[in-house]
Amino acid sequence: MTGIVCRCMDVTKEDLLNAIEEGYTDIESIKRVTGLGRGPCQGKTCVPIAIGIIARATGKHPDEVGYITPRPPTKPIFLEQLADEEVKE
């Protein structure tokens, strides 16, 4: 029954099934209700697994579950790598 789906944010399979039971069946809503995919890997590990679980639990095709909008940057980057020395005001 229970297993970790999102390692970054500690979201379990049970958390996903509870969200579905509450009526949240698309991946964008489930991301926001459970925290899924909001950690350092930004869903690269957990979202495909979650889609499978949601599809099975709701009887939807995985395409109907959808995919979270990928957000830049691709990998976490330090603010100092982005900051200008001279601050424009």
Add this chain to the structure above:
Amino acid sequence: MRDRAKLVIIGGGVSGLGTAYHLAKSGFTDIVLIERGYFGSGATGRCGGGIRQQFSEEYNIILARESVRMFEKMSEELNQDIGFRQGGYLILAHTEEEAEHLRENVRLQNSLDVPSRYMDPSEALDIVPHLNIEGLSAAAYCPTDGVSQPFLVVKGYVDTLKKMGVELHDHTEVKGIKVENGEIKKVITDKGDIETNMVLNAAGAWSAKIAEMAGVEMPNKPYRHEILATEHMKPWLRPMIISFHTGIYFSQSHDGEIVGGIGDPDEPSSFRIDSSLEFLERFASVAVRYIPVMKKLKVLRQWAGLYDVTPDARPILGPVDELPGLIQANGYSGHGFMIHPMVTKLLAEYIIDGKTSIDIEPLNLRRFKTGEIIQEANVVG
């Protein structure tokens, strides 16, 4: 979907959901709420979650003050932890003129029972020890300002409204509004039509388009605002840091990420919500100038949302003179989430009683025709 309702609410962000909640609490549940995406998919779910009472204009201060009192009780009321954290807002000024402006604001806020205080930059170090005060002229701090998690607020409303028997439809799009002889007759959606005489226009940046469907012209314009979140950390930053000089704001959410944005005065009006590297660079440059240790902080993700901006940066609330069945709940100009509790309570009062406990007439759409406009100055971006 029902084919008839006393009220159709267009928009499933905090403006529409909050109004539905206050109506249902008073026993008014003959409502259908329509949301084009998922609940909170517009500005609500994209905003920084900041809750500030430090405005320059009396009306905004009162709405924000009353809203803070409601946020304080919201987790209990909605039976949902909304991640509300009162770490205050620290406003940073750079010039003498800005310092004088802050001093005047604090005087007005204090006269309205908002406990903000004006201080020298060195005093701000007691609140944020990591702050670099070089080049700052003054600061203002209000300890009861704070942040909350917009998505948890949305979840609280959605779950509560479903229990109260209010019909909510996400992933449903409004295609038209039928008006005959100055009266609303019907809302047409892609999932069916709903006969109604009353529509609440809570469609955020798309409100002017919704109003246009009913033949009503509005001055609202959409503007992209970009925002980012960093990796999660233990709590170290108590207040929201904000500066009207640089246009930046950032705070630490209750789950530990820094969430922040920076306005771009050159951003043209549009419906685009894509992300730019230029935004990351501008945010990073200003953030590390204020708090140098943030250099070693990593950005996890960036996104954008739309401000629904009016010519005076104040919301448009209440009925339209030429079409009284169309009630406006939009134009929040970047401050919708923070003032929504009181605003939506007032809108519910208007819908039920035709009158409100705080006068909302000054925020009617007609002000742009009569020219009675008071500008809100404390706006980011």
